[in-house]
Amino acid sequence: MKVERLSYTYPEGTNPALKEASCSIGRGEFVCLTGDTASGKTTLLLAILRQLPQGGARGSVSITPPLSGEVPACLLSQGTAAPVGRATVAQQVAKALDRRLPWESQQGRVAEALKAVGLEMAAEREVHRLSAGEQQRLRLASLLANRPEVLLLDEPLARLDEEGKQLLLAALARIKELGQTVLIAEHDHRPFEALADRYLQLENGKLAEGEPPGPVHYRPKAFLMPYSAVHYGTRSVLDIRELCVSNATGVVLRDLSLRLNRGQRVHLYGATGSGKSTLLRSIAGVQPAVNGTIRVAGTIGPTAANLDGRVGVVYQHPEQSFVGRTVREEVAFGLRRIGQTPEEVEKNSSEALAFCGILHLAERPPEALSAGEQHLVALASALAPRPLLLLLDDPFSGLDFTQRLRLLAALARLPIRYEATVLIATQDRLPDQRWPDRILLLHDGKLEERSS
Numbered sequence: 001m002k003v004e005r006l007s008y009t010y011p012e013g014t015n016p017a018l019k020e021a022s023c024s025i026g027r028g029e030f031v032c033l034t035g036d037t038a039s040g041k042t043t044l045l046l047a048i049l050r051q052l053p054q055g056g057a058r059g060s061v062s063i064t065p066p067l068s069g070e071v072p073a074c075l076l077s078q079g080t081a082a083p084v085g086r087a088t089v090a091q092q093v094a095k096a097l098d099r100r101l102p103w104e105s106q107q108g109r110v111a112e113a114l115k116a117v118g119l120e121m122a123a124e125r126e127v128h129r130l131s132a133g134e135q136q137r138l139r140l141a142s143l144l145a146n147r148p149e150v151l152l153l154d155e156p157l158a159r160l161d162e163e164g165k166q167l168l169l170a171a172l173a174r175i176k177e178l179g180q181t182v183l184i185a186e187h188d189h190r191p192f193e194a195l196a197d198r199y200l201q202l203e204n205g206k207l208a209e210g211e212p213p214g215p216v217h218y219r220p221k222a223f224l225m226p227y228s229a230v231h232y233g234t235r236s237v238l239d240i241r242e243l244c245v246s247n248a249t250g251v252v253l254r255d256l257s258l259r260l261n262r263g264q265r266v267h268l269y270g271a272t273g274s275g276k277s278t279l280l281r282s283i284a285g286v287q288p289a290v291n292g293t294i295r296v297a298g299t300i301g302p303t304a305a306n307l308d309g310r311v312g313v314v315y316q317h318p319e320q321s322f323v324g325r326t327v328r329e330e331v332a333f334g335l336r337r338i339g340q341t342p343e344e345v346e347k348n349s350s351e352a353l354a355f356c357g358i359l360h361l362a363e364r365p366p367e368a369l370s371a372g373e374q375h376l377v378a379l380a381s382a383l384a385p386r387p388l389l390l391l392l393d394d395p396f397s398g399l400d401f402t403q404r405l406r407l408l409a410a411l412a413r414l415p416i417r418y419e420a421t422v423l424i425a426t427q428d429r430l431p432d433q434r435w436p437d438r439i440l441l442l443h444d445g446k447l448e449e450r451s452s
Contacts, residue, residue, distance in 0.1 A: 001025045001073075001150050001181070003207075006047055006059035012326070012363040017043040020059070021207035023200055025150070025183060027064070030176050030195050033185040034210075035202035037372035037403045041185035042078070044202065045152045048183075049075055053368050063149050074143040075152040076136075078371035078398055089114065089130070089138055090123040096142040113141040116178060117171040132272045133164020137171050144175070151175070153184040155371065157191060158397045159316060161272040161427045165191065187400035235262050236295075237389050237421045238283065243292035245275075245282055252278045254445040256292070260423065262388070263415040265435060268425040270442035276425040277316065279442065280391045284313045297388045309338045309385030314392045318378030319367065327369075328353070328362040331381045338385060352384040355410065371398030379407075383414075390414065392424045396431075404431045411435075 001024065008018040017040050025031050035041050046052045048061050063072040087095070093110045101109075114120045117137040122130070130138060136156060143151060156172075157165045169191055176182065176195055184192060189199065201210040238260040245253040252275040260266060270276050281287035283294060285302035296302045297310035315321070324330030331349040340348065353359040356376045361369065366377050375395055382390060390411075396404045408431060414420040430436065439450040 001048070001063045001183075002061070003044070003048070004060050004062075006044075006061065007057070008043060008047060008052060009056040010364055010368055011053055012365075015205075016056075017205055018047065018207075019205040021202075021205070022059075023207055023209070025181060027181055028179045029197050030172075030182045030192075031184070031198055031200060032189050032192050032196040033183060033200045033202065034187060034189050035185075036187055036400045037398065038370055039187075039202040040205045040207075041187075041202055042154055042370040043205075044207070045075055045077075045154055045183070045185055048073055048150070048152060051075075053365060070147040070149065072148065073150040073152055074146060074148040076139055076143060076154065076156055078154045078158055086126055086128070088124050088126055089119055092127050092138060093142050093145050096145055098146075109145045109147070113145040116144055116174055117141045118167065118174070131164065133160050133167055136160060136164065136168055140168075140171065140175075144180070148180075150181045150183060153182065153186075155186050155398060156184070157186070157188075158371065159394060164272065169195075236260065237262050237297055239293075239295040240283075241293050243282065243294065244290045245278055245287060246290050247278070251290075252445060253282070256445065256447055258440070258447055260389070260421050260438075262419050262421055264421050264437050265412065265415060266421070266423045266438045266440065267430055267436035268423060268440045268442060269427060269429070270425075272427055274442045275445055276427075276442055277393050280313065280315075280393050280423070280425055283389075283391060284311055309334065310388050312382030312385065312387035312390045314375065314378045314382050314390075314395055316393045316397065319371070319374045322366040322374075322377075324366060326363050327358065327366055327377050327380075330366050330377055331384050334381055335384050340385075348384045348386070349380075352380040355383060356380040357406070357410075372400070372403060373398075375399065376407075386418050386420070388420060390420055390422045392422070394426055395424060396426065401431060408432050408435050 003021055003023050006018050006021045007016055009016045021044060033041055090110050093113055094106055097106050097109060114123055117140050119137055119141060127138065156168060160168065172195060186192060199210050201208050236259050240256060240258040243253055243256040268276055278287055282289055283296055285304050285307060293300060294302055297307065299306055322330055324333050328349060331352055332345045335345045335348055353362055356379050358376050358380060361373060366374060375398055395407065399407060411422050412435060414422055441448045441450050
């Protein structure tokens with residue numbers, strides 16, 4: 001594959017996302033593309049696929065013509081939706097294949113792809129019963145079945161727990177042994193050090209050959225204001241009593257009780273599948289409860305319609321719910337829905353964009369942003385109505401380490417500025433362990449308070 005002097009500017013954009021980028025990748029190479037959030041990694045991958053929005057593009061991308069029945073390049077993107085329905089794993093992979101291939105060839109490719117990712121023993125399992133890590137490997141198998149000349153991966157470890165990450169890395173090691181050409185975009189190169197043949201680095205749209213980036217040195221802030229009942233009072237913003245919630249797989253939350261006060265910073269953690277997202281959806285009024293009561297922001301039995309901006313939520317896959325043509329329209333949408341005047345919409349949306357550090361992206365289409373930038377857009381949308389309670393489901397996905405620290409610092413200002421309560425749900429430790437006032441572990445459907 002050759003990229004030659006590739007430059008690109010998004011529609012409505014003023015600064016180029018790529019600037020005279022050039023590189024070449026040989027057959028069978030495993031190349032790691034590094035760079036901070038918003039450095040242009042996703043843009044380069046989309047340019048290789050020729051899937052960028054129409055804009056100011058110059059330069060060229062060429063890939064060795066593939067054999068008959070194969071494709072030039074496939075992309076495993078950050079925002080790929082989880083498989084749904086009752087299809088089996090083998091059937092899901094087969095859906096990605098060209099139906100004009102002979103039946104025997106289709107079956108052979110399915111078996112070959114599942115073996116490459118370590119899912120051959122799960123061929124007859126239904127896809128909705130897979131873990132997040134297994135679903136990611138299933139998506140990878142669906143791409144491999146088409147035998148791409150170049151396999152493109154955009155931060156494939158995002159949103160996976162530690163076990164899922166290790167199994168995906170093992171699958172990538174097998175894929176490399178098979179001679180597959182791989183270009184992986186990742187701001188944290190460390191998990192791929194044993195696999196990468198060489199590194200490319202993007203910085204502000206400029207591409208260069210480079211060594212693996214050095215470690216990020218972090219010096220904690222000298223002071224982080226702790227929660228104070230004297231300052232915020234003892235009013236509860238959330239009161240849950242004996243909550244039980246079920247889904248298709250059984251009981252997820254059982255007899256769960258929780259009280260959060262105004263101004264608290266709370267970290268909720270637990271393994272994939274422990275019920276963190278279910279709990280947040282229940283608080284937001286999206287997931288109905290079987291038993292128990294929820295009082296949130298003064299409302300008993302919350303629904304998505306009766307909270308009126310008092311609860312802000314950022315889900316794991318915000319890109320699936322974007323409705324605005326531009327980032328500014330996306331942030332303004334919720335404000336208009338709760339009846340704010342045009343003047344209030346303009347003031348509050350601009351303030352939220354500036355607070356999240358993305359005012360410069362206001363006229364960009366949300367779908368053209370990186371996953372990290374999309375999370376910041378969703379955060380600005382949730383913050384714009386100035387909620388009393390902000391719920392964040394894995395908000396660090398797609399953000400580099402420095403961006404994660406900046407986000408934590410911004411969230412630490414919310415209780416002080418708006419007396420908002422912030423609840424962050426993750427499956428990993430926070431970048432700064434001093435951030436939360438309270439730490440909660442969710443395990444086997446129940447909550448356990450932990451010390452810092």
